[in-house]
Amino acid sequence: MTKIKHIFSDLDGTLLDDQGKISKKTQEVIENSNLPFSLVSARALQAMESLINQLNLKSSQVAFNGRLIFAKNEVIKANPMVHASAQELIKTIKKDYPEINLSLYSLSDWYVEKIDKDIEQEMQFTPQVPKLVDLETLITERPRLEIFKILLITPNESKLEEIKKHLEKLNFPDIIIQKTWETYLEITHLEAQKAKAVQFIAQREQLEQSELAAFGDNENDLSMLKAVGLPIVMANASDDLKKNRKSDYEKQYRRWCRLWNSKIYY
Structure with a gap:
């Protein structure tokens, strides 16, 4: 062998x-x-x-x-995400699923819109301190911001599957949507x-x-x-x-x- x-x-x-x-x-x-x-x-x-x-x-x-x-x-x-795709996805997710815990990662920073128990749990596994921002504003005002990952967290697994199927139907040609944990859905570049x-x-x-x-x-x-x-x-x-x-x-x-x-x- x-x-x-x-x-x-x-x-x-x-x-x-x-x-x-x-x-x-x-x-x-x-x-x-x-x-x-x-x-x-x-x-x-x-x-x-x-x-x-x-x-x-x-x-x-x-x-x-x-x-x-x-x-x-x-x-x-x-290789970060295509900025336009990330921008459209953030807008869509916030519109269709306003209750979802949403995070965005650049190479050096972690951005969130709220710090709740899910984010506090995630903070236990990283030295990063999340920055509180409006994600739509951030991504609009910083067109050169390199985005490596969009993270969605929900304790409802069936809801997670529903969101995954919904986003996949949008047919973005340059992204991949993957379940990385029972309550985590992550969106990255197709590659x-x-x-x-x-x-x-x-x-x-x-x-x-x-x-x-x-x-x-x-x-x-x-x-x-x-x-x-x-x-x-x-x-x-x-x-x-x-x-x-x-x-x-x-x-x-x-x-x-x-x-x-x-x-x-x-």
Whole structure:
């Protein structure tokens, strides 16, 4: 079997526990593997930095579902949303779903229109302090503002699905809408898919697909799992993801157990 030379991992629900922490055992395995390890997350760069430092990661990392690839003190690749599309989406969401908790992320800032329990919960996982603004005014008055992500939060899962379907019917040609958590819906540039980031890093390091492994648990991880030779679906993964990977889930899970427990990388 081909030896794995680079590992990619989602964060929330995969590498992290329910408190957003990395277990001591997990950290030891990563540190002792001596393999490049890339975090591939929907999070902003600032919300990943402490974890990167904790694990002492030197390889390329991925934020905003793939739209930002970076290493320590270096932005390798950055592709924000088309400003006009982001502007129209903000206007539409505020008009059709005024009750929805709405956030907007630039490379350096997090903008919100209210700070409620959902935002306070999100603040526990990032050093960023959200800036209170009117999003329509912000995006209109700053046409050069680079927007990497629009985040919608609602505790109602059926409502989340309704909003997703509604926005998809608008047929924006340059965006992708992905459910990244039970209560999170994230809108990014169409190219913001984890697979594209994985492929970019692999090409940069001259690695074959068979030499890559990835861990994931949610809808936005599917493209990444399909882009590697060894995809591992977590036991707590969404039902849709398990169903999609059903054909090789059990086999890959057994290989994952050997990989994680014995530190032997195939």
